[in-house]
Amino acid sequence: MKLVFAGTPEVAVPALDALIASGRHEVAAVVTRPDAPAGRGRRLVASPVAQRAEEAGIEVLKPVKPRDEDFLARLREIAPDCCPVVAYGALLPQVALDIPVHGWVNLHFSLLPAWRGAAPVQHALMAGDEITGASTFQIERGLDSGPLYGTVTEVVRPTDTSGDLLTRLAFAGSGLLAATMDGIEDGTLKAVPQPAEGITLAPKITVEDAQIDWSAPALRVDRVVRGCTPAPGAWTVFRGERLKLVQAVPVPDRTDLAPGELSAGKNNVYVGTGSHAVELLWVQPQGKKPMKGADWARGVRIAPDEHVG
Secondary structure (H helix, E strand, C coil), rough: CEEEEEEEHHHHHHHHHHHHHHCEEEEEEEEECCCECCCCEECCCCCCHHHHHHCCCCEEEEECCCCCHHHHHHHHHCCCEEEEEECCCCCCCCCHHHHEEEEEEEEEECCCCCCCCCCCCHHHHCCCCCCCEEEEEECCCCCCCCCEEEEEEEEEECCCCHHHHHHHHHHHHHHHHHHHHHHHHHHCCCCCCCCCCCCCCCCCCCCCCCCCCCCCCHHHHHHHHHHHCCCCCCCEEEEEEEEEEEEEECCCCCCCCCCEEEEEECEEEEEECCCCCEEEEEEEECCCCCEHHHHHHHHHCCCCCCCCC
């Protein structure tokens, strides 16, 4: 088939690579978000998908909005058979959805209908899911509600951050998306409606969502830290400044600390929660680089009965 691939961040690159490498389909163009400011100089930088497409000599389309008439006209000229999508980052109007013969097929990083929305991996980790995965489905006007083509499952590991899990799903999902394109082309794959039960929503995680509630159990603190790493980053307040928590692990045998109470030893630092303590392995003070929790504790000289939060 002739394909127009839509995607923007680094997590979408493995799927683009898989489609280019398949040799079975022609990636005629790529649709991505416009160049965005990045780095200290805030200069405009092309998206990871745009950079990869340019390396491969593929035409790149960067509409400000996918309803822009110039973009729609170019899409009609290309006349794609199907438009595979991975984390494009903009809502597609019906007029765009109607252009390809086989529509737009999204790779979504959850086992739909679980975790429909912008942050499925973060929510899966924060909810304590033991199994997650990726799904391909036909895009329609509803939020991730279109009929399913296929799924692939992935075990959630005890130490996974959202970055770890998303990286694995990006590669597992790239094979699923390529196989979905093959099945659509040869007519062996038909989309089936999503189950009516088991629908959960995964809205974007805000900075406020990522603030640690130290009265919650240690298991919840661990899940929030892992689910919010690397973005937006779990955090708390220490001496009036924000302290980002990069890695924290539950310590079941420390039950002597009140919620938020700090205890620092020579090589470690603990915080009390609503159950048992957690050890702060890595933290990032405001305006500084990540550092080991014990090094941070020595530098700030934690006082007796001092708290975070």
